[in-house]
Amino acid sequence: MSETRVVPRFALEEAPIERLEAASLPLPLPLPLVPPPAAGAGTLGLAASGAALLVLGLAVLVVGNFVAAQFDRAAWLGWLTLGIATAGFGLIAASIGGELRGLLGLRRVDHLRLALADPARARGAALAWLDTLAEGAALRPALAAAEAPEAIAALLRAGPVAALRAQSDALGRAAALQVFAAAAAVPSPALDGLLVAWRGARLVRQVAALHGLRPGTLGTLALLRRVALAAAGVVATDLALDAATRAVLSNPLLRHVAGEVAGAGVAARRMVVLARVTAAACSPLQ
Amino acid sequence: MLIPRRTLRVGVTGLARAGKTVLLTSIAGNLLAAGAGLPTLPALAARLGGRSLRIRLAPAGADALPRFDHAAHLAALAADPPHWPARTDAVSLLAFDLDVGRATPGLPPRRLRLELLDYPGEWLLDLPMLAQDFAAWSRAALHRLEPYAEAAGFLGFVRGLPVAAPRDEVLAATGHHLYRAALRRLRDDRGLAMLQPGRFLMPAPGGAPPWLGFFPCAGSGPLAGLLRERFDRYCAEVRHSLAAPVFGGIDRLVVLADLLSALHAGAEPFADAAAALGAVAGALRWRRRLPFLPAWLPFVPGIARVAYVASKADHVAERQRGNLAALVSRLTEVPRADTAADTDTAAVAVAAVRCTEDVVWTLEGHPVSAVRGRVAGAARAGRSYPGEVPDRPPDAAFWAHPFLALPDFEPMRLPLGGRAGVPHIGVDTLLDFLVGDRL
Numbered sequence: 001m002s003e004t005r006v007v008p009r010f011a012l013e014e015a016p017i018e019r020l021e022a023a024s025l026p027l028p029l030p031l032p033l034v035p036p037p038a039a040g041a042g043t044l045g046l047a048a049s050g051a052a053l054l055v056l057g058l059a060v061l062v063v064g065n066f067v068a069a070q071f072d073r074a075a076w077l078g079w080l081t082l083g084i085a086t087a088g089f090g091l092i093a094a095s096i097g098g099e100l101r102g103l104l105g106l107r108r109v110d111h112l113r114l115a116l117a118d119p120a121r122a123r124g125a126a127l128a129w130l131d132t133l134a135e136g137a138a139l140r141p142a143l144a145a146a147e148a149p150e151a152i153a154a155l156l157r158a159g160p161v162a163a164l165r166a167q168s169d170a171l172g173r174a175a176a177l178q179v180f181a182a183a184a185a186v187p188s189p190a191l192d193g194l195l196v197a198w199r200g201a202r203l204v205r206q207v208a209a210l211h212g213l214r215p216g217t218l219g220t221l222a223l224l225r226r227v228a229l230a231a232a233g234v235v236a237t238d239l240a241l242d243a244a245t246r247a248v249l250s251n252p253l254l255r256h257v258a259g260e261v262a263g264a265g266v267a268a269r270r271m272v273v274l275a276r277v278t279a280a281a282c283s284p285l286q
Numbered sequence: 287m288l289i290p291r292r293t294l295r296v297g298v299t300g301l302a303r304a305g306k307t308v309l310l311t312s313i314a315g316n317l318l319a320a321g322a323g324l325p326t327l328p329a330l331a332a333r334l335g336g337r338s339l340r341i342r343l344a345p346a347g348a349d350a351l352p353r354f355d356h357a358a359h360l361a362a363l364a365a366d367p368p369h370w371p372a373r374t375d376a377v378s379l380l381a382f383d384l385d386v387g388r389a390t391p392g393l394p395p396r397r398l399r400l401e402l403l404d405y406p407g408e409w410l411l412d413l414p415m416l417a418q419d420f421a422a423w424s425r426a427a428l429h430r431l432e433p434y435a436e437a438a439g440f441l442g443f444v445r446g447l448p449v450a451a452p453r454d455e456v457l458a459a460t461g462h463h464l465y466r467a468a469l470r471r472l473r474d475d476r477g478l479a480m481l482q483p484g485r486f487l488m489p490a491p492g493g494a495p496p497w498l499g500f501f502p503c504a505g506s507g508p509l510a511g512l513l514r515e516r517f518d519r520y521c522a523e524v525r526h527s528l529a530a531p532v533f534g535g536i537d538r539l540v541v542l543a544d545l546l547s548a549l550h551a552g553a554e555p556f557a558d559a560a561a562a563l564g565a566v567a568g569a570l571r572w573r574r575r576l577p578f579l580p581a582w583l584p585f586v587p588g589i590a591r592v593a594y595v596a597s598k599a600d601h602v603a604e605r606q607r608g609n610l611a612a613l614v615s616r617l618t619e620v621p622r623a624d625t626a627a628d629t630d631t632a633a634v635a636v637a638a639v640r641c642t643e644d645v646v647w648t649l650e651g652h653p654v655s656a657v658r659g660r661v662a663g664a665a666r667a668g669r670s671y672p673g674e675v676p677d678r679p680p681d682a683a684f685w686a687h688p689f690l691a692l693p694d695f696e697p698m699r700l701p702l703g704g705r706a707g708v709p710h711i712g713v714d715t716l717l718d719f720l721v722g723d724r725l
Contacts, residue, residue, distance in 0.1 A: 020660055
């Protein structure tokens with residue numbers, strides 16, 4: 001970066017701000033840089049695969065026989081049945097493709113992390129990642145001038161990663177408010193749990209989508225597992241959220257309601273935690 | 287089973303206003319949080335590789351040294367609005383008991399007492415004096431004072447002394463007071479660091495003995511003889527104190543310097559700080575353990591590891607922190623901590639309490655790496671791009687452009703009032719260098 005010609009300066013921003021929070025202190029998610037060893041298929045996995053193959057394979061055979069029988073009855077009837085069968089199986093294949101793409105998206109995060117840690121590949125990987133982000137173009141000149149991998153990582157951290165983290169926080173706060181409000185309204189504790197689980201899964205998908213991932217059902221499950229592992233590695237996750245929860249519950253009315261509804265505040269905190277942990281799990285920089 | 291506890295004493299010292307108290311506070315907060323299982327010191331956690339680590343404050347017992355009041359300093363940093371810890375003028379000790387788990391299951395934990403001694407930075411500058419005689423020291427000290435108006439009164443007194451001035455107590459006391467006052471003004475008003483003897487600025491506990499009453503003098507008459515005798519006694523006392531049980535026995539040493547402020551202050555103050563750092567590094571090179579002895583060997587006197595630390599590194603963006611470490615490295619001629627893990631000296635850039643976050647700031651069409659923090663008293667964010675940090679002692683061309691003053695940023699919010707650690711940069715690397723081989 002050619003900064004020698006730039007005159008040093010200091011400038012005050014207009015809007016007042018709160019004290020800065022250390023984003024990296026509570027969430028240094030210890031995700032491994034090396035890819036985990038390929039696990040062999042478990043017995044349950046083998047059984048599920050076999051069952052899926054039987055159901056799908058036998059369904060194909062049955063439908064094939066049925067289509068052939070329809071052609072025997074009348075050509076137009078055969079073509080119509082074939083069209084319906086093709087459309088049906090096509091939709092199933094599309095959904096399987098979507099799931100696989102979602103799973104591969106998670107793999108791409110791991111590969112990107114490895115590439116960003118490699119001095120020879122860091123710049124190319126960073127530029128490729130920027131291409132997938134809406135506001136990535138603004139950083140390209142700075143990135144092109146940066147040489148050391150640490151400088152590249154610092155630029156990414158200061159630019160898109162910070163922006164993504166802020167957007168994830170906003171999603172987390174929105175979810176926290178919804179969960180809080182709903183928990184106050186829902187009469188049954190059992191429904192509370194269901195509500196939090198549903199909103200949590202949706203939040204994970206939202207934050208993943210923000211990071212350019214589009215996880216399907218299996219992808220979401222894999223992401224949830226990854227998020228759970230990441231959160232488990234961080235003993236202090238909850239500790240970081242005092243300030244975030246304070247911000248969410250800064251309204252006096254909400255604070256009053258929080259006092260009335262035991263557990264709602266905890267659920268709200270969990271949403272903010274979940275957003276941050278998911279953002280860290282989806283980010284190519286740790 | 288009674289497991290013996292070995293002691294590792296780390297001296298923490300530094301040039302004036304380098305942030306010694308803040309560093310000790312941050313180390314205390316982060317070590318205690320790490321002992322509670324919080325991930326505040328990633329480099330130490332990596333060193334442990336999954337082994338357990340319990341840390342608690344060591345009881346003071348019947349120690350002679352007062353304890354470092356880390357709780358009060360942490361509370362000051364965590365307060366809203368926060369306060370920087372006040373400058374400390376007393377020697378103090380911070381001690382922890384560490385139980386480090388073993389890789390082999392079933393073995394008892396390794397027990398270590400980690401003592402951090404707040405060693406007065408001023409005293410460190412006495413070390414180079416040990417290699418000089420009175421005449422050489424006087425010449426150098428007088429030469430250093432010449433450019434400064436604050437020392438004009440003392441210089442006038444010394445130059446006006448008759449060549450054959452008698453061994454007069456009043457003359458010696460007058461010169462001593464004038465010299466001492468000049469040193470104080472140069473430290474407080476000019477921010478100079480290379481001021482000797484250190485005990486003139488930071489007296490040892492107890493009353494002032496007569497041999498402390500000397501000053502640099504170029505003459506060779508009876509008064510100069512008296513001053514020489516006192517100088518020699520002073521050096522002998524310094525040598526003795528290095529081996530004394532209270533201040534001696536330092537196994538590792540941290541030398542702090544605020545080079546960013548020195549860069550802002552200009553060529554002269556920077557040269558002064560560089561000279562002080564270089565002199566300390568030169569003196570320490572001779573006071574270290576014999577190099578052929580392995581570092582793990584216990585009961586060998588001497589300083590096994592020295593870390594030279596550039597403080598307030600969060601006031602420049604990440605890509606410039608490398609330059610800051612390289613600058614310290616060049617000034618002290620030691621390798622950087624991140625490039626030479628197994629050496630016994632290292633140069634590190636550290637922010638004991640982080641105040642800023644890195645931002646990319648577009649200035650005059652160029653994106654520059656800058657920092658952003660909340661300005662103390664203003665409740666607004668300030669963006670700072672102070673200029674390029676040189677990776678070697680700056681040449682004349684560097685001083686043609688200003689290096690901005692470090693803004694007065696507030697420390698980041700301390701999670702759980704400091705009980706969950708203190709946001710920092712590089713404190714874990716520093717601790718890993720200092721104690722990693724004993725974990």
